[in-house]
Amino acid sequence: MIDKLAFLFVEGIKNFTRNKLTNFLCIVTIFINFTILGTFFVLGYNTDNVVNFLRSKYTFEIFLNSETSLDQAVNLKNELSNNSLVTSVDFIGKEESAKIFYDEFGEDIVEVLGYNPLPTSLKVNLEENGFDANQVNTLIEEYKLNALIDEISYQGNYIDDIESRINLFIFAFLVLVLLVIFISIQIIGNTTNLSLSNRKDFIEILRYNGASNLFIKTPFFIETFLQSLIGSLLAFFLVKYGFVVINSYLGVNIEIDYYLWAWMIVLSLIISIYASGRSMKRILV
Amino acid sequence: MIDFENITYNYSHQSGVYDIDLEIQDNEFCFLVGPTGSGKTTLLKLLYFDLFPHKGKVNILNYSSKNVKKSSIHKIRKKIGVVFQDYKLLKQRTVYENIALPLHINGVGRKKIKQLVREALDLTELSHYSKKFPDELSGGEQQRVCIARAIVKNPDIILADEPTGNLDPTTGHKILKIFEQINKEGTCVVMATHNYKLISDKTYRVIELNEGRIVSG
Ligand SMILES: Nc1ncnc2c1ncn2[C@@H]1O[C@H](COP(=O)(O)OP(=O)(O)OP(=O)(O)O)[C@@H](O)[C@H]1O
Ligand SMILES: [Mg+2]
Numbered sequence: 001m002i003d004k005l006a007f008l009f010v011e012g013i014k015n016f017t018r019n020k021l022t023n024f025l026c027i028v029t030i031f032i033n034f035t036i037l038g039t040f041f042v043l044g045y046n047t048d049n050v051v052n053f054l055r056s057k058y059t060f061e062i063f064l065n066s067e068t069s070l071d072q073a074v075n076l077k078n079e080l081s082n083n084s085l086v087t088s089v090d091f092i093g094k095e096e097s098a099k100i101f102y103d104e105f106g107e108d109i110v111e112v113l114g115y116n117p118l119p120t121s122l123k124v125n126l127e128e129n130g131f132d133a134n135q136v137n138t139l140i141e142e143y144k145l146n147a148l149i150d151e152i153s154y155q156g157n158y159i160d161d162i163e164s165r166i167n168l169f170i171f172a173f174l175v176l177v178l179l180v181i182f183i184s185i186q187i188i189g190n191t192t193n194l195s196l197s198n199r200k201d202f203i204e205i206l207r208y209n210g211a212s213n214l215f216i217k218t219p220f221f222i223e224t225f226l227q228s229l230i231g232s233l234l235a236f237f238l239v240k241y242g243f244v245v246i247n248s249y250l251g252v253n254i255e256i257d258y259y260l261w262a263w264m265i266v267l268s269l270i271i272s273i274y275a276s277g278r279s280m281k282r283i284l285v
Numbered sequence: 286m287i288d289f290e291n292i293t294y295n296y297s298h299q300s301g302v303y304d305i306d307l308e309i310q311d312n313e314f315c316f317l318v319g320p321t322g323s324g325k326t327t328l329l330k331l332l333y334f335d336l337f338p339h340k341g342k343v344n345i346l347n348y349s350s351k352n353v354k355k356s357s358i359h360k361i362r363k364k365i366g367v368v369f370q371d372y373k374l375l376k377q378r379t380v381y382e383n384i385a386l387p388l389h390i391n392g393v394g395r396k397k398i399k400q401l402v403r404e405a406l407d408l409t410e411l412s413h414y415s416k417k418f419p420d421e422l423s424g425g426e427q428q429r430v431c432i433a434r435a436i437v438k439n440p441d442i443i444l445a446d447e448p449t450g451n452l453d454p455t456t457g458h459k460i461l462k463i464f465e466q467i468n469k470e471g472t473c474v475v476m477a478t479h480n481y482k483l484i485s486d487k488t489y490r491v492i493e494l495n496e497g498r499i500v501s502g
Contacts, residue, residue: 004392018377205373208333209387209434210363213356 008215012222019198022191023227029187030231030268031238033180038239038264040173045257058131060140060154062122068148076148077122085135090123097121104251119150133160181271188227188275192220196283203284213284217277224276225269232268236261286311286442286473287332291341294327302327302497305341309475314468315502316484317477319494325477326370328494329444332475333365334358346441363391366435368445372427374419380430381406381415387438405433408463424451432460436467443467445476449483457483 016023064073077089092100097118101109110116126136133156140152196203206216240261243254257263287309295301302324309315317325330336331343334353343350348361366387374383384405388398406412409429419427428451435443443464449457461483468474478484484491492502 001392003395003398004389006395007389202375202377205375206386206390207359208335208362208367208369208373209390210359210361210365211390212359215359215390 008218009222011219012226015195015219015223016226019195019223022195023223026188026191026224026227026272027231027234029184030228030272031234033184034232034235034264034268035238036180037177037267038235038260039242040177041260041263042239042243042254042256044173046254057156057159058126058128060124060126060136060152060156062124062143062149063119063151063153064121065148065150066119068120072148073120073122076146080122080124083139085127085139086124087127088125090125092121092123094118094120133157184268184271185275185278188224188272189279192224192276192279193283195223196220196279216284217280220276220280221273224272228268228272229265232264233261235268236264239264286346287475288344289328289331289341290344292331292338292343293340294331294336294338296327300497302331302494305499307492307499309473311473312468312471313490314465314474315476315490315492316487317475317492317494318479318481318484319500320479322496323494324497325494326446327497329367329446329475329477332442332444333362333367363387363438364441366438366440366443368428368431368435368443368448370446370450372419372431374427374430374434376419379416379418380411380422383419383430384433384437387434391438393438401437401439402433405437408436409433410459425453425456428452429456429460432463436463440472442473442475445474447478447480448476449478449480454483461487 062076064076073091077091080086080089094116097120098108098110098116101107101118109118136154136156140154143149144152203216240256243256246252247254287307289305289307292305293301293303295303300322305328317328319325327336331338331350332345334343334348334350337350346361346364348357353361375386378386381402384402385398388401393401402415403412406415409432411426411429411433414422414426414430419430422430428448432445432448435445445464448464449460452460457480464474464476490502493500
């Protein structure tokens with residue numbers, strides 16, 4: 001029994017090394033499709049970050065002029081707090097900015113430059129009830145004219161934009177995932193058909209010598225197994241290190257699920273074994 | 286062991302086998318003779334369930350063509366060694382691998398396979414060819430590979446379709462000797478041939494076919 005399994009396993013590997021073109025096609029298919037799926041999965045896994053990002057629609061940041069005195073800053077803070085659009089204002093001093101900078105970039109900027117170049121800033125939290133982007137924009141435009149203020153950073157407008165399309169995004173995402181799975185099944189199914197018909201004589205001779213369906217199919221399954229293993233592992237590495245690179249270049253923090261590799265491999269195995277099993281059913285009655 | 290009950294199989298209106306009634310015993314050795322196109326190969330194909338009769342039924346090794354499941358056919362074939370008229374060797378595999386194939390299929394252990402294949406190679410005088418591919422062999426050598434593959438698994442029945450067709454008389458007699466030896470050990474042998482000369486001095490049963498019908502035997 002073990003000898004028989006070993007024989008079938010070797011047969012599978014032989015097939016695998018023999019049919020280079022079909023193998024290549026299958027691996028590339030799985031690789032591309034699982035790169036797409038993996039990317040979306042990682043993004044999905046990071047919805048927390050996305051939600052946080054979306055929530056920043058309800059805040060904006062005011063960077064104060066370096067000549068602004070503490071009194072002037074406090075006055076400005078109070079003035080803003082009284083505005084009906086605003087719920088609260090956080091005061092972020094120079095030292096605190098430096099600390100935030102350190103947390104985010106890992107460098108003590110004061111030490112590097114010899115002085116603290118970071119401005120004092122105010123984080124303005126907006127009223128979420130009855131939120132109206134136009135009113136907020138007017139408010140921001142008004143304050144931009146204030147001589148104490150260097151810059152105001154607000155991402156709300158384009159978040160609004162994204163928000164209004166997010167359902168479309170989710171829908172497109174689902175369609176894409178299904179499409180990707182469907183295409184994988186088709187391509188893998190067709191390549192299996194191809195290699196089955198290439199080996200029609202071979203299969204016939206096996207049959208005449210008393211081979212059962214399982215005996216004939218096992219090497220094919222092993223072949224498919226290797227294809228999806230290689231394809232999905234390659235996809236996993238691309239996705240994983242792709243996001244590592246993105247994280248470091250864009251300074252974002254997209255997290256990657258620890259078990260990403262596992263579910264990518266398992267899903268690709270399920271898809272490809274289902275696909276090749278289906279083609280074999282058609283040919284090997 | 287083998288029992289044809291009023292079998293008819295026709296490819297078309299004119300060709301096939303008709304009204305075959307035949308019984309072959311467990312350890313019999315018999316020849317199936319007849320001119321070309323008389324239906325010898327067809328009868329053998331009915332035996333290993335490559336063809337199914339249009340009328341009547343074939344019983345072999347406790348299986349019947351009437352109710353055998355497609356998924357059980359392999360079990361019957363595991364016990365039958367067939368020497369095909371067109372050899373049916375795996376082109377991409379060596380002589381050794383071709384002969385070992387039925388043993389792998391039957392789940393024989395690795396060591397045992399080595400030993401059995403060696404014996405079969407010796408018996409068919411192919412020891413020097415074990416690493417060659419079928420395309421590198423003469424017709425007669427390929428035929429002997431096919432014979433070695435049929436006998437290596439020590440089957441209950443051997444169906445040999447023109448197994449000496451490509452062999453010179455001396456080698457033909459040697460092959461016949463091998464079959465006789467195997468038959469003595471209890472294997473049923475059915476051999477189709479139109480080489481009347483080869484079997485002329487044998488006393489075994491001869492079943493004669495003509496135009497798809499049994500004329501004697
Ligand atoms: N696949 C087929 N389709 C149609 N007719 C066939 C087929 N195979 C065989 N026949 C016909 O059936 C008849 C019996 O053929 P069969 O192969 O059984 O003869 P045979 O006795 O084995 O001949 P030979 O000695 O030449 O091998 C022949 O007339 C042949 O033409
Ligand atoms: Mg014939």
